[in-house]
Amino acid sequence: MDISPRARRYSRGGYDDDRRERFPPRDDRRRYPDSPDDMRKRRRSISPGGRGGPPRRGRGGHAPPDDYYDRPPPPLHEGKPAIPVSRSGASTETDDAYGYPPAGYHDGYGAVPPPAPPRRPVLEPPMNLPYMVTHRYFSDWFHASQSDALSGADFDKALADAWTKYQGDFLRRELKASWADIRMRAPEWADEKYGIAEDRVAERKERRRMAEKETRMREWAESAAKGDFDDVSFDFDEESARKPRIIPNAAAQAAAAAAAVKTGINGSENGSDASPAAAAEAAPPTATTPVPTTVMKASSPEQVILPARPEMIVCPGVPPTVATKALAEIFRAFEGFSRLSVSDPQPHLGFHRVAWATFTSPEAATAALSTIQAAHTNSPIAGGEKKTEAAAEADEAKKEPVEGGESAAAASENDTEMTAQPVATPAEETAAPVSPYSIGAYDLTHPGLLSIRLEPVEVRVRAAPACTSAPSRIRRDLETALQAVEVLEKQLLTTADGEGEGKGQDESSGGQKGSAVIGEKRNAWEKEVEQRKETDSLDELAYERARDDVDKRALDLALAYLRDAFDVCFYCCAVCESPEQLSDMCSRHVRRCDLSSDPRRQAMETNWVSAFDRRVPLMTDLSTLDLRDFGAESREEEQYRLLAPHIKQEEEGKFRCKECSKLFSARKFVEKHLGLKHPDVLGNRLDEVAIYNNYVLDPCRVPLALFQCENYLPSILNPPPPPPPPHSLPPARRPPPPLSERLGPPPDKRRRRGGGGGRDGGDREHPPGGGGDKRGPPAPPPKGAALDPRAQRGATAYADLDGPAGAGGDIVLPY
Known part of the structure; x- marks a missing residue:
């Protein structure tokens, strides 16, 4: 291609000529059609192609390959407007909006652009998420992924089947993850509670026998037959809950404590006339025997009082690797030991547990606690198990704990290595046993670890939502509770050989069990309602209410039977091994009776009922269920x-x-x-x-379900409002002002600058004219107030004694 004379005249060398050959100049006659070439404006430096310059040409005048930046805008797609394109030709949506060219593109200068960010789908597949999605999310994802394959009724059925399968798969995945965590962190407890070996099964039967559930079942049946539980109710007292809380009077508590002390000393309530000498003679020989000294009353219906247990030693912080059998051997060495109960581990507290050692009398519990605490050693001694003098004296005075100590040491050798530090044990996890009352690093002699509950404790009850008080729900829960009663009675009364329950039935009151007593009571109450309908001419509405009341009374009777005889809480789905474990987990469970129209609360109650219905069948006969539906x-x-x-x-x-x-x-x-x-x-x-x-298949497995932790008490659903501001209260009820206001504002530490203390003066921190001290002059004293002694001589004008004499205005002193 020949170079024009004008281009040759302004030539800058071979390189510039070559670029002019590749990119010929534009025809400027579009802007200046009548002007000669010499009058045209000098052009700028040639810009690269595709960015506003002339079209790029290959060597020899041939067109270059397809260029990303020279592409035309994309056409319309299915009637929708085209994707907006920037000046550079890039799309303004998704990845192209950030100027990312397609993969594998290289510009004319050889530079490689940064990689485009990964394109994220609109909805992630629910099975890839670590949490369970809602049905709405799953439905939207299913519509987006399966809308082309199905339609109509087939689509709705496929959606329901896919949702059910997703729920089952997610449940199995979560259960396997929880079980793997338990086997890793609490292997000893998991084997004790769920093991299928013969020795583990025998240990569980022995713990049930020590809890005396069969005796309590027989005693409850006898009391229920006499009508002692006819008035039992699990309804929450809504009217009393609206009243202000009862704060016991200090004088009343002191009087009750004095009466309790007199009762404990004299053995009767009418011992106030006895002399101190007679009281001393009547005192028990053991001076260290604890006596409960407080009589408490629940401050509101939301609270319940747990009585004092002077015959029980509480052992908190039991590690999950400590065997229950080894811990029981330590207490079995003491006289009067009855049984040992251990709670389930708490995942949020390092899988630690709480143990309760029950004795036959408070004296025996106090003696055991004193012996254990006397064997405490301050620091472990490396290389052996050296006892202190206190522990040696205790062993000499009482030879029985020595055997318990040897068995505990032998059990600790067979136990696995500790992996977690107990709450109240020494800091070193791998410390060797330092006393005969330690299992590995768990030392019972550590100060403050063991205790006896000498005073009653006020705890909060648990409340089920108000929808459980509906008549239809009452009838459904009644049938489920009666099935749970029959299953528990069968398990308890079945002999070790798996043969019938004739022995337990013969030993029960009149050949009856608790379930039979509940059935008889229910039939008797229904006959009374039928008689009232004939004699009192009850209308249909009153008759239905009476039938609903019969079902509620029968349900309350069954719930009381489950709690008192079998240590089972129906609404918590908690099947415990001892009354101590049940009291620690759920002291009392009531039903709310106030129906709410709040959509948020109704949704919460619906979710609670759904979770409860999925878990409560595990308390009934498992042979009639498909265990795979529950994750098995x-x-x-x-x-x-x-x-x-x-x-x-x-x-x-x-x-x-x-x-x-x-x-x-x-x-x-x-x-x-x-x-x-x-x-x-x-x-x-x-x-x-x-x-x-x-x-x-354990209805109370660890970790607990969400519905087993929820509480629907009024103070939790509707917390009390914050206290009103002090200025809205009458003067007599206003709290005193804070100390900062009573002391007054801090002194002004500003440096005085030429008139800074004047009316219009200021400094660097407080400029004049605003933003400075807005407190203003001090308020005048109230009318009739006594003046300061220095001001009683007469009111005088205050003058600046530090200012220059005779100054009538602002004066600047030369320094």
Whole structure:
């Protein structure tokens, strides 16, 4: 291509000529059509192509390959407007809005642009999220992913099936993660509660026997037959809850404490006439015996009083690796020991537990506590188990704890290594036992660890939502509670050989059990309602109310039977091993009776009922349920999966064992053969499935469900409003002002500058004219107030004694 004369005249060399050849100048006659070439304005430096300059050309005049920046705007898509394009040709939406070219693009200068950010989908698949999504989210995702394949009724059915499958898969995933965490952090407790070995099953039966549930069941049936529980009610007292809280008077508490002391000393309430000498003679020989000295009354219906337990030692902070049997051996060495109860671990407290050692009398509990505390040593001694003088004297005075100490030491050797530090134990986790009353690093002699509850305690009750008081819900819960009663009675009264329950039925009151007494009471109350309908001519509405009241009374009777005899809370779905564990978890559970129209509260109650309905069937007969719906694994499916690689079907009715090539006529015979002759094929996998299912089917498994932690008391749903501001109260009820206001404002420490203290003066921090001290002059004294002694001589004008003499205005002193 020949270079024009004008271009040759302004040539700058070969490089510039080559660029002019690639990018010829634009025709400026569009702007100056009648002007000659010499009058045209000098052009700027040539800009690269695609950014406002001339179109790029390849060498030899050929067009370059497709360029990202020279592309035309995208066309319309399905009637929608085209994607807006910037001046550079890039789209202004999603990734292109940030100027990211497509992958693999290189500009004319060889620079590689930064990679585009990953394109995020609109909705993440629910199964990839670590939490359970709502039904609305799942429905939107399902519509976006399956809308083209299904439609109409088929789509609705597919959505419901997919939602049910997603819920089951998520439940199984969460259960397996929780079980793996428990097996890692609390292996000893998990084996004690869910193990299937014969010794573990025997330990659980022994703990139930020590809790005397069969005796309490028989005593409750006798009392219920006499009508002692006819007036029991689990309804929350809404009227009393609206009243202000009762604050017991100090004088009344002191009088009750004095009466309790007299009762404890004299053994009767009318011992006030006895002399001090007679009281001293009547005092028990053991001076350290604790006597409860406080009589408390619940301050509101939301509170309940737990009585004092002077015969029980509380052991907090028991590590999850400490065996219950080893801890019981330590207390069994003391005289008067009855039983040991241990709570379930608390995940938010390092899986630590609380133990309660119950004795036959307060004296025995006090003696055991004194002996354990006397064996305390200040610091562990490395290289052995050296006892202090106090522990040696205690062992000499009482030889029985020595055997308990040896058994505890032997149990600690067989125990696994500690992985978590107890709350109240010394700081060193791997410290060797320093006393006969320690298991690994858990030392019972540590100061402040053990205690006896000598005073009653006021705790908050738990409340179920108001929807549980609806008549339809009452009837449904009544049937479920009666099924739970029958299952628990069958488990308790069944002998160790698995034979019938005739023995327990013969020992019960009149050959009846608690469930039979509840049925008789319910039938008697229904007959009374029928008689009232005939005699009093009850209308339909009154008759229905009377029938609903009968169902509620029967339900309350069943709930009381579950709590008193079996240590079970129905609304918590808590099946406990001892009354101490039940009292620690749920002291009392009531039903709210106020129906609310608040949509938020109604949604909360609906969620509570849904979670409760999914968990409460585990308290009934499990043989009628599909355990896979609750997250359990099928033993048959797991066995089929494990044995499938070892079975070969040659033809119809011929199955061969691949281990020994033996032929069988059916698959079930091959499976039985493999289980008996080749047990290494299955290993212990089926045992692990059984232990895991025991955990899954526990209605009160750890961690607790959300509904088991919720409380619907008025003070929790509607907390009291904050106190009103002081200025809105009458003067007699206003609180005193704070100390800062009573002392007054701090002194002004500003540097005085030429007239800074004047009316219009100021300084660097407080400029004149605003923003400075807005307190103004001090208020005049009230009328009739006594003046300062210095001002009684006469009112005088205050003058600045530090200012220059005779100054009538602002004076600047030369320095």
